[in-house]
Amino acid sequence: MLIELNDLVPDPLPEKIVEASGIWGGELRIETRSKVLVSAQSGMGKSTLLHILYGLRQDYTGTAKVDGTCLRQFSTQEWERVRRERISLQFQDLRLFPNLSARENLLLLPQSNPAAPSLEEMAERLEMTPFLNQSLSTLSQGQRQRMALVRTLRKPFRFLMLDEPFSHLDETNQMSACSLIEEIVDRNQAGLLVSSLGSTPHLPFDQIIEL
């Protein structure tokens, strides 16, 4: 997926941040299958960017295009299809279902990714197998973050967006997660956009943008 941003400025962002930003108010082009890291401190609009690209926010000026089509032109049904088949996003606040078990959370998808390894294999690689049948509410924040990552990777996508995906993971878990991400992104021949608070995950990024 080719992503193009032109003069994009989210509404409530202070002018000072816009002026200092590498994305806001300028031009940005994320090529198909490229891997991009957006690094910034809190409050600089990392999540806002991801939300705009996922169609969750319309309160911006400028244009954002996916494969040449302006995002504002997408209908509700088109957004449903994009989220179901084209873009997968791991939210910073995870948005899991606390009343379901970990396994049920992973199974609850409108469509699964045929290129992804099995649920069990992914859980095994992230050392989550013992917790699969536990209620989500009994898991730690780090365990939940890994569950959210597995769920995001189980969705079909041509573009993967991860919003601070390793904020609660230790070094070992980060390595395992990065390996899994890289493998599935490559299998899907997809693009990748990761946001972080300043650290650089162990992924082969083509482009690193400081917000």
Place this chain on the structure above:
Amino acid sequence: MKESVNQSILQASLQVSGPRRELLIASLGCLMGTSLLLLGIQFYQDAYAYLEQSQGPKNYFTLNKKVSGGALVNLGKNDQNFGPDELLEIRQTEGVRRLGGFSRNQFPVTVYIWPTGTVGLGAAAKADLFFESIPDEFLDFIPPDWEWEENASFVPIMVPKFYLDLWNFGLAPSRVEYPSLSTKAASGMPIEIFIGKSREATLEGRFVAFSKRINSVLVPESFLRWANQKYGQPDAGKFFFLWKEGTISGPPISPSALSALRNEAKFTEWEVSPLDQPANRIPAAEALAEPVASDGPSRIILEVVDNPSPALHALIEEMGYEMNREFPEQDLIKKALNGLFLGMVGIGLIISILSISTFASSFRLVVGRASEPTRNLILLGFSKDQISRVFFHRFIRLFSTTLLGAVLVSWASKYYLAEKAKDLGFESESGLSAISLACLAVYAALYLILNKRVIEKSVGELVNQPSSPIRHP
């Protein structure tokens, strides 16, 4: 697109406790409204079917000559009976298929009807009665017991079906000693028939049939002919006051008794007057000059091809006859029933509409309480339709249970009332008719469509509300 999601997990993700009290009220309202509506529609059909079934045939009429003024005013003028020429003229009128004459008893009749089924047990309904007979071919059907042989003590009697209705709905509810009667029970009641002023003879009788055609108390022709000969009083009903020198003299007198006095010295000065119009006096000699009444019937029954023809109407007008349809029109009953059932259906509809709106607002609340998981599902790529379907299935489960309850309540009420009605001689099919069930299907479809829209709208509003992180233009 492969549907990989497990439906039960999707339902579990949206499982929030609904507003129990509101849902209970909505379900009860739906149950009551639907039951009332269903019963109203069903009873309307049953009542109409019964009325149609009990309605007398439309092509039977009776004719008699108009009676005006008192008996004496008519004396010497028109004969109240139909003569052979008149009968022939009527018979030959266009549209008349056949006619038959009524014969009437010429003796007093008193009956004791024993509703308990045994003579002497409980209270008897006592009445002074009349008997009529018509040729058997005019009866709607000839009951098996419709035979009378000379000197037999048992007399079969046929009364109009609506006499039984009058008994059941008029007399029985107002008198504790008279039970409601089915056709069968009424046929089993023994009747004592006392004939003559001083009860010269006592016979046994029984209602052997209930006629939907003839509006009279009928006995076999053979019996009436015999009884009239044996107990008949030729002067029956023709008494008048005898006036001598301006004052009434003695008790009312019959024409034959008057005739015996015609050789009295002052007979030519005497006057007579009808019992009910003492002022209408005429000379006694003039009263005796009354032509002998013809032997013909005073009332005839007519079968016409369809409706009375214009020619028949013209004849009736010209000759001053009076035409009666045998049974009163049921329009008034139908109007009353219409009002009753429309009211019932109306109340059912109002309760149903209220229950629909309670359901709708309850489900808006259910959707509202599940706003967080709903949004998360949208963010995962689930469509609004998929999510609405989960809520709608939940509604269907509740609604179908309620609907089934309503059908059971209506069916049980109908069954109970049909059994009660059977005791009164109303035969109606137990259970609900195909029309009622079809109406229920239409109603259920409307109910479902309305609530489906409400649920879809609620989910849509959740996605599109200004504070939503997934708002679309």
